[in-house]
Amino acid sequence: MAEKEVFTVAPMTPTIKEICESVLGKVTPSPREKEHILKLAEELRRKVQTVSEEANVKAEVRVEGSVAKNTWISKEPDIDIFMRLPITMLRESFGKIGLEIARKATKGFKQTERFAEHPYLEATVDSVRVNIVPCYKVEKGEWKSATDRTPFHTDYVKPLLTEKLCGEIRLLKKFMKGIGVYGAEIKVGGFSGYLCELLTLHYGSFEKVLKSFSEWKGKGTIDYENHYRGREKEIGKLFEEPLIIVDPIDKGRNVAAAVRKERLDEFIAASRAFAKKPDSKFFYPQEKKAIDIKQLAETVKARGSSLIFLKFGKLKAVPDILWGQLYRSQRILRTMLKQHDFNIICDSVWSDEEDISVLIFELEQQILSPFKKHLGPPIEKKTECERFLRKHMNVSQTVSGPRIECGRWVVETKRRQRDAVKLVYEKLKGKDGQRLSLPYLIAESVRKDFEVFVNEECLSLYSSNPEFAKFLTQFLDGKPQWLT
DSSP states (O other), X not given: OOOXXXXXXXXXXXXXXXXXXXXXXXXXXXXXXXXXXXXXHXXXXXXHHHHHHHTTOOOEEEEEHHXXXXXXXXXOOEEEEEEEEOTTSOHHHHHHHHHHHHHHHXXXXXXXXXXXXXXXXXXEETXXXXXXXXXXXXXXXXXXXXXXXXXXXXXXXXXXXXXXXXHXXXXXXXXXXXXXXXXXXXXXXXXXXXXXXXXXXXXXXXXXXXXXXXXXXXXXXXXXXXXXXXXXXXXXXXXXXXXXXXXXXXXXXXXXXXXXXXXXXXXXXXXHHHHHSOOGGGTSOOXXXXXXXXXXXXXXXXXXXXXXXXXXXXXXXXXXXXXXXXXXXXXXXXXXXXHTTOOEEEEEEEEOSSSOEEEEEEESOSBOOSEEEEEEEETTOXXXXXXXXXXXXXXXXXXXXXXXXXXXXXXXXXXXXXXXXXXXHHHHSOTTSOSSOOOHHHHHHXXXXXXXXXXXXXXXXXXXXXXXXXXXXXXXXXXXXXXX
16 A cells, blocks of 8 residues: 655745734734823823922923834833923033932932933833933024934924834834844944834835845935935035934934944844845844853863953943943054954953943954064165164064065064053053053043953853853854844
């Protein structure tokens, strides 16, 4: 009797439409959730208004941002309360008064001082993050602070939105959050909520935004209100960034100015990958679990490179200033290592924003050879050649040469410092305490104390700090979570 043929049916790959419909059902707030958040926002607005009046401060208090525009993601609301203060208020008093009112209005809840162009307060009320921000009540275009534009952004966007567009914006925001490019704060350097709204308004849907960026040609400009119609060439002279979105309410501002090149590149690459193989993991990536200590040690050893960790203690500053100084220190140290011939494979920054901050540099090798080849001028440059010979002849620093190779003078010279760790200590603990011109927070920390770990020496920090462990695991893995 002949055997029956068995046929297996491969599972159907979900389409972009099916995935978007599924995600949209998750990111759209339910009527009950929406009612709760809007009620809480109005209660907070009234509270801030009342406290302002009690302090004899004339303020127009408004709900702004994604809650005001109905573009917030379910279970991830941020309530933005803006205090529009009189333009007669001195700048020195502006931030201080705003903070005092915000603290009193959210007394009893967790409060964190933040900083953009000026200080504002972040509070956690009923598990919801609330930002209470001062701004000046100005006429359009007469900006006194960066936050003055926000009420105008809300008033501009709201009339243009439909329920469908709000859903498309939510999809774009969730996609960007999933791939790690959402947020204009310095730590992320990504796409703001307002930028997501403008992109969706311009292209008409989440899918069309991704299609446009997946076909990126190196530079893109959107002038939604046609401020520069007939004189488009002026835009390139005014703004240097590769992505230019002219602010509809301020033609002199690029809404995408905060987007770092690497975040833009990541969005482009993820857009292409999603178009090729749609998957819900772009919206809901699986969190990479930290590997155990033994596996970490084996991974570090197997790489054969040198991982150098610079650990700083408590750096007291609001997050934007903290991350700005950490990134600047990273660039300074990266340049210094390269100038001393250390090849950097990759580097990164991590901080818990409270007690620990770490700069990581992975080098091809920690110890370099005792000497290096130094190229001199081409033989036809007589004056430069004479100067080169005077400098390198009969000096202890010259190991070999000068000699002529391939039409130019060359020498081998001793390295002044061949150990990357010793170099770091030398530059950070110089005679004057700060050989490198580091930002003040880092310089102050260096004067007090800092630690340098190499390879497996980071194990104690790894085992004691789960968030750092997850970060280092991702750093060593080296690829975005959406990439398969």
